Amino acid sequence: MNFKLLRQASQKTFLGAIGAAALSIVAIGTAQADPVTVVSWGGSYGKAQDAALFTDASKNSGIEINRESGASMSKVMLQVESGAVTWDLVVSGSGGCAAAAAKGALEKIDFNVVDVSDFLPNTYTDYCIGSDVFATVFAWNTEKYGEPGTAGAPNSWADFWDVKKFPGTRAIRLNNVDGVLEPAVMAMGVPPEKVYEFLSSEGGIEKAIAKIRELKPHISVYWKSGAMQAQLMKDKEVDMITGWNGRFDNAKKDGATVGYTFNQALRDYDGFGIPKGAPNKDMAMKFLAEVSKPQYQANLPFHITYGPTNKVAYEVTSAPKELLEALPSHPNNVSKMLAVDLKWYANYREKALEMYMELLSE
Amino acid sequence: MTSSPAPHREDALNATKLRVAERRQSLMVLALTLPAIIAVCLVIVIPVGWLFSLSFLDSSGDLSLVNYEKMIAYKSYLRVFKTTFNVSFLTTFLCIVIGYPLAYFLSQIPRKYVGLFMLTVLLPFWTSLLVRTYAWLVMLQRNGLINNFAIDLGIWEVPVKLAHNLNGTLIGMVHIMLPFLVLPLYAAMRRIDRHALQAAANLGATPVQAFWQIFVPLSLPGVVAGSLIVFVLCLGFYVTPAVLGGGKVILVSMQITAILEDQFNWGAASALGVVLLVSTFAVLLLASRFLKLDSVMFGRR
Numbered sequence: 331m332n333f334k335l336l337r338q339a340s341q342k343t344f345l346g347a348i349g350a351a352a353l354s355i356v357a358i359g360t361a362q363a364d365p366v367t368v369v370s371w372g373g374s375y376g377k378a379q380d381a382a383l384f385t386d387a388s389k390n391s392g393i394e395i396n397r398e399s400g401a402s403m404s405k406v407m408l409q410v411e412s413g414a415v416t417w418d419l420v421v422s423g424s425g426g427c428a429a430a431a432a433k434g435a436l437e438k439i440d441f442n443v444v445d446v447s448d449f450l451p452n453t454y455t456d457y458c459i460g461s462d463v464f465a466t467v468f469a470w471n472t473e474k475y476g477e478p479g480t481a482g483a484p485n486s487w488a489d490f491w492d493v494k495k496f497p498g499t500r501a502i503r504l505n506n507v508d509g510v511l512e513p514a515v516m517a518m519g520v521p522p523e524k525v526y527e528f529l530s531s532e533g534g535i536e537k538a539i540a541k542i543r544e545l546k547p548h549i550s551v552y553w554k555s556g557a558m559q560a561q562l563m564k565d566k567e568v569d570m571i572t573g574w575n576g577r578f579d580n581a582k583k584d585g586a587t588v589g590y591t592f593n594q595a596l597r598d599y600d601g602f603g604i605p606k607g608a609p610n611k612d613m614a615m616k617f618l619a620e621v622s623k624p625q626y627q628a629n630l631p632f633h634i635t636y637g638p639t640n641k642v643a644y645e646v647t648s649a650p651k652e653l654l655e656a657l658p659s660h661p662n663n664v665s666k667m668l669a670v671d672l673k674w675y676a677n678y679r680e681k682a683l684e685m686y687m688e689l690l691s692e
Numbered sequence: 693m694t695s696s697p698a699p700h701r702e703d704a705l706n707a708t709k710l711r712v713a714e715r716r717q718s719l720m721v722l723a724l725t726l727p728a729i730i731a732v733c734l735v736i737v738i739p740v741g742w743l744f745s746l747s748f749l750d751s752s753g754d755l756s757l758v759n760y761e762k763m764i765a766y767k768s769y770l771r772v773f774k775t776t777f778n779v780s781f782l783t784t785f786l787c788i789v790i791g792y793p794l795a796y797f798l799s800q801i802p803r804k805y806v807g808l809f810m811l812t813v814l815l816p817f818w819t820s821l822l823v824r825t826y827a828w829l830v831m832l833q834r835n836g837l838i839n840n841f842a843i844d845l846g847i848w849e850v851p852v853k854l855a856h857n858l859n860g861t862l863i864g865m866v867h868i869m870l871p872f873l874v875l876p877l878y879a880a881m882r883r884i885d886r887h888a889l890q891a892a893a894n895l896g897a898t899p900v901q902a903f904w905q906i907f908v909p910l911s912l913p914g915v916v917a918g919s920l921i922v923f924v925l926c927l928g929f930y931v932t933p934a935v936l937g938g939g940k941v942i943l944v945s946m947q948i949t950a951i952l953e954d955q956f957n958w959g960a961a962s963a964l965g966v967v968l969l970v971s972t973f974a975v976l977l978l979a980s981r982f983l984k985l986d987s988v989m990f991g992r993r
């Protein structure tokens with residue numbers, strides 16, 4: 331053995347090791363920023379987003395994420411107000427997102443980073459980027475009232491209110507007025523396109539509240555979350571319920587005898603917002619740009635029946651025709667629905683919520 | 693008086709020494725309690741004070757009574773307080789009805805068996821509140837264990853509404869509150885001198901008379917202590933009524949959450965908290981007027 335050679339070799343490895351260590355320190359300093367905290371909801375919705383959007387987008391973009399549950403725009407507003415923002419990207423309904431933006435709790439979206447040129451109309455604002463199109467529908471126990479579309483099955487909000495024709499228990503939303511009054515107005519026979527006109531007119535909200543009061547004796551539970559909607563139908567705790575279409579499809583996949591119709595449903599979208607002063611604002615914006623790309627959105631329908639907001643996703647998706655036809659954003663379904671009017675909510679939400687809370691405590 | 697001056701002086705010396713010792717002792721006690729006092733100030737007094745001040749601010753941060761005016765203007769607030777007190781009274785009452793015989797039984801059996809039977813009270817007490825509450829939901833709901841069982845056995849034909857209403861709320865709350873009544877009551881019953889009952893028997897009282905005229909009055913301090921704890925805890929209860937009430941039994945704590953989560957109104961929520969706190973104190977004050985709280989809660993005679 332040549333000792334000189336050995337010593338040289340060991341010197342080389344020693345230097346190499348130092349070099350590698352130095353390089354890795356540099357690497358830690360630059361590339362490995364804090365993970366982006368992405369907050370969504372529990373139950374099948376969050377799981378669907380993980381499977382379709384977050385995991386792959388994180389892998390492909392190299393942006394590390396830290397996934398949390400329990401998203402709520404009130405918590406965002408609380409974080410912003412107290413100056414202790416820990417969330418970077420937060421899921422919200424369009425209404426909650428708009429309300430938070432109005433209170434100045436969200437960062438403005440940088441449209442140079444996030445590309446919305448292929449988005450469906452009205453699925454993004456300056457502060458919120460839509461992630462999926464969903465519908466507030468009414469669902470029922472198919473053992474009791476029949477499969478959707480068959481003769482005698484419920485088909486309109488008037489049927490939801492008709493406890494003579496469809497005797498049984500009902501469930502509606504607790505403590506939140508989003509998507510609560512429109513059904514009552516349609517149940518009174520007002521056509522979908524006139525609903526917000528009716529609700530904006532003098533005494534409109536009062537009449538809608540009175541219509542809900544009429545149904546109150548038959549409401550056996552008030553739901554608080556999408557997970558609870560699914561659970562109530564799986565347990566057959568109620569016979570007819572309002573809720574979000576994707577939750578019912580997933581409950582059905584789990585064996586629940588539940589069906590729904592898009593007829594007179596409320597079309598709405600969920601989206602992402604970035605809290606004002608988010609610790610990893612720039613990375614969050616990049617991650618938002620990544621998950622908004624069609625190749626991820628195209629996978630969403632496989633996990634929950636919510637439609638992509640990016641039009642290109644419908645072209646690149648491998649989802650079969652039947653699945654696409656079951657999405658709330660499919661043209662056949664869109665024509666049956668009423669689009670949620672965020673302007674009405676901006677003007678009347680506070681008043682409507684207070685009146686609804688009064689009704690709940692009666 | 694004929695006592696000599698010398699011992700008198702000694703007395704005086706003793707008295708000063710005693711006084712010094714006493715003062716030192718009380719200073720030491722104060723020093724020892726200081727950490728606890730500071731902790732209470734930091735964790736309770738300051739946050740509650742902050743809460744108080746929030747309730748007097750309007751949405752733009754100016755001093756105003758708008759949050760309290762709202763509570764008068766909207767009927768829902770009064771209704772929620774009524775429900776809270778109703779539910780708390782009912783829960784306390786049911787706890788006494790169920791807990792008194794249980795505590796009596798525990799106090800009468802030989803001490804070596806008490807541990808075993810006490811487990812029936814303590815085991816649920818040590819189980820997570822959420823687990824117990826959701827377990828009740830599984831039992832009580834429309835297609836829950838109880839309804840299915842009873843329908844299979846032919847006891848009733850259509851499902852009885854046990855959950856998502858007042859029934860469910862009360863069942864869950866009574867179950868969770870029971871140990872808070874039974875434990876102080878059991879302690880009070882154990883303290884009752886058995887000789888008093890024997891003396892009553894000796895004087896010709898039947899066991900029933902001895903029970904009602906001797907045992908029950910002597911156990912009352914325990915009942916009062918236990919039911920006060922239960923009642924006050926019920927006033928701020930959240931989880932169980934939120935899950936088992938199905939949105940139909942709205943208590944103050946739930947209203948506070950709703951206002952915070954869906955309306956993001958800290959002022960209104962704080963005002964509700966303040967009124968709840970004040971009414972809790974009012975109840976305690978009222979109770980102390982009639983029931984000599986000191987002797988009940990602190991064993992002072």
